[in-house]
Amino acid sequence: MLIFLIIAASDALQAKVDGRCSNCHTMHNSQGRSEMATYGGTSGANPCLTQGDCIGCHAYDRTGTNNVIIIGDGDQKSRIPQVFHNADTDLAAGNFKYLADADDRGHNVAAINNLENNGNIFPPPGDQHGTGITQPGVLTCAGVYGCHGDRSKTNQIDAIKGAHHKNDGILKFGSIEESAQAPAAGSAGDKIGLSYRFLMGVKGGEEANWMGQSPGALVHNEYKGVDGPGGSSLTSPASNTISGFCAECHGYYHGNGTDETGGSTSPWIRHPVDIQLYNNYPNTEYQDYDTYNIDVPVARTTIPDTPSNAVDDSDIIMCLSCHRAHAGPYYKLIRWDNKASMSGCVVCHTSKS
Ligand code: HEC
Ligand code: HEC
Ligand code: HEC
Ligand code: HEC
Ligand code: HEC
Numbered sequence: 001m002l003i004f005l006i007i008a009a010s011d012a013l014q015a016k017v018d019g020r021c022s023n024c025h026t027m028h029n030s031q032g033r034s035e036m037a038t039y040g041g042t043s044g045a046n047p048c049l050t051q052g053d054c055i056g057c058h059a060y061d062r063t064g065t066n067n068v069i070i071i072g073d074g075d076q077k078s079r080i081p082q083v084f085h086n087a088d089t090d091l092a093a094g095n096f097k098y099l100a101d102a103d104d105r106g107h108n109v110a111a112i113n114n115l116e117n118n119g120n121i122f123p124p125p126g127d128q129h130g131t132g133i134t135q136p137g138v139l140t141c142a143g144v145y146g147c148h149g150d151r152s153k154t155n156q157i158d159a160i161k162g163a164h165h166k167n168d169g170i171l172k173f174g175s176i177e178e179s180a181q182a183p184a185a186g187s188a189g190d191k192i193g194l195s196y197r198f199l200m201g202v203k204g205g206e207e208a209n210w211m212g213q214s215p216g217a218l219v220h221n222e223y224k225g226v227d228g229p230g231g232s233s234l235t236s237p238a239s240n241t242i243s244g245f246c247a248e249c250h251g252y253y254h255g256n257g258t259d260e261t262g263g264s265t266s267p268w269i270r271h272p273v274d275i276q277l278y279n280n281y282p283n284t285e286y287q288d289y290d291t292y293n294i295d296v297p298v299a300r301t302t303i304p305d306t307p308s309n310a311v312d313d314s315d316i317i318m319c320l321s322c323h324r325a326h327a328g329p330y331y332k333l334i335r336w337d338n339k340a341s342m343s344g345c346v347v348c349h350t351s352k353s
Contacts, residue, residue, distance in 0.1 A: 023072040047157040054141040059084035067212040092211035094324035106327020128251025129234035162189020217309035225299025225316025229274040246319040278313035288350035296347040
């Protein structure tokens with residue numbers, strides 16, 4: 001009897017480990033001859049044996065209302081953040097569902113919405129470095145034609161390999177270690193897994209619920225910024241900033257030259273990013289922006305160890321001060337309805353309100 005109990009107990013333990021892996025992996029993509037890689041619809045066998053591709057897991061139930069999907073039971077649960085779901089509780093980067101309203105509401109990632117009718121928008125506006133993303137259906141989640149992971153690798157899972165299993169505590173509030181984030185050398189998993197939201201080379205502070213629960217002045221991501229944009233490159237973000245990352249594909253909007261780029265001082269020729277709020281103006285221009293507004297976020301020169309509700313003139317304007325990253329309800333991914341109201345502009349330019 002005793003022996004039986006021990007076997008039963010170790011079985012349970014074994015099942016727990018098995019169960020945990022099988023939340024996300026399938027060994028043969030077959031069970032009783034039925035396919036197992038069915039997350040978000042059948043995908044066929046995937047690299048690294050996952051049960052779905054990127055959007056299989058991250059757009060798991062497009063008609064559902066959960067911004068985070070929970071897979072598994074009891075203490076075997078896995079939480080998967082959702083980039084496409086049918087409620088207005090969007091995670092920080094937005095919600096790809098808005099692409100159904102109009103193509104210009106977001107990035108038309110091939111696997112989600114290949115219906116970019118406006119072929120004229122390819123290659124990406126401001127493309128300084130020859131992204132090769134020259135027509136609809138090319139832009140992907142990850143890899144050489146996408147945003148996440150190693151932007152030199154063609155296969156998407158291969159481009160992110162190792163990241164999901166990396167302990168990324170140094171990106172989490174309470175244990176932020178900015179100097180160790182986004183290492184330039186090391187394994188692929190280190191370089192990607194220790195980068196902000198698997199955007200290789202980007203530093204930041206990650207809110208534990210991807211800002212999906214009660215975001216506010218004290219509950220938000222923190223983004224890395226610098227004072228002085230310093231150009232861009234195709235595969236690595238200038239100065240490890242989130243704006244330097246956008247500039248991998250939209251380089252002319254993050255420059256400091258005087259030709260196509262934005263210039264380096266006032267009068268600017270494109271709206272500057274990676275510039276401190278006081279830069280060329282007396283700080284009366286911005287001085288009333290002193291409490292963090294999650295609708296118009298700013299970046300920080302030093303990532304704080306807990307999200308801060310304070311804004312001062314050392315903080316940094318970034319692409320994401322005005323835009324969502326994935327998609328949003330308004331024209332050109334702008335965070336407010338810029339055609340109807342300048343409400344976002346005057347959060348910063350308080351003297352113009
Ligand atoms: C919640 C989802 C999830 C669970 C649970 C999970 N994995 Fe993974 N795993 C992934 C994803 C996604 C990838 C591919 C992308 C990546 O590597 O980031 C992956 C990649 C891997 C890889 C190849 C990359 C690397 O890190 O070496 C191995 C090996 C692996 N998993 C083993 C396991 C084992 C063993 C378990 C159970 C102990 C497990 N996984 C549990 C999601 C999961
Ligand atoms: C088998 C399911 C699965 C697949 C496939 C998968 N992911 Fe994930 N992903 C997860 C889970 C679970 C998490 C949350 C745990 C974590 O943060 O590592 C996650 C987290 C993320 C995050 C947020 C990381 C963070 O720091 O919060 C990003 C970005 C991401 N995945 C991108 C991708 C991309 C791009 C692909 C395809 C190349 C992909 N994932 C494939 C399950 C998956
Ligand atoms: C991997 C390349 C790539 C990166 C990195 C990238 N974009 Fe884009 N972006 C594109 C492409 C391609 C288009 C045009 C196709 C489309 O809109 O889907 C585009 C279009 C846009 C548009 C116009 C959308 C429209 O449909 O009119 C905005 C706004 C934008 N990007 C902002 C950003 C911001 C902000 C970031 C950083 C968070 C960023 N992009 C990072 C490739 C990229
Ligand atoms: C997150 C804060 C922020 C937001 C939001 C913002 N700006 Fe700015 N803006 C700045 C900063 C910082 C500068 C750089 C000014 C300087 O050189 O000191 C600037 C510069 C400008 C300039 C150029 C001024 C010059 O001297 O050349 C114009 C015009 C402008 N902004 C208009 C806008 C408009 C219109 C909006 C809304 C669509 C907007 N801004 C939103 C912070 C912001
Ligand atoms: C001050 C607010 C603001 C900032 C900061 C900002 N944008 Fe924009 N962006 C806009 C507005 C408003 C538009 C709509 C078109 C216009 O007014 O020029 C736009 C349009 C775009 C477009 C579409 C252009 C087209 O041809 O359709 C892209 C791409 C884009 N932005 C990318 C970026 C990137 C990348 C950054 C950071 C390097 C950035 N934006 C920073 C406000 C901003």
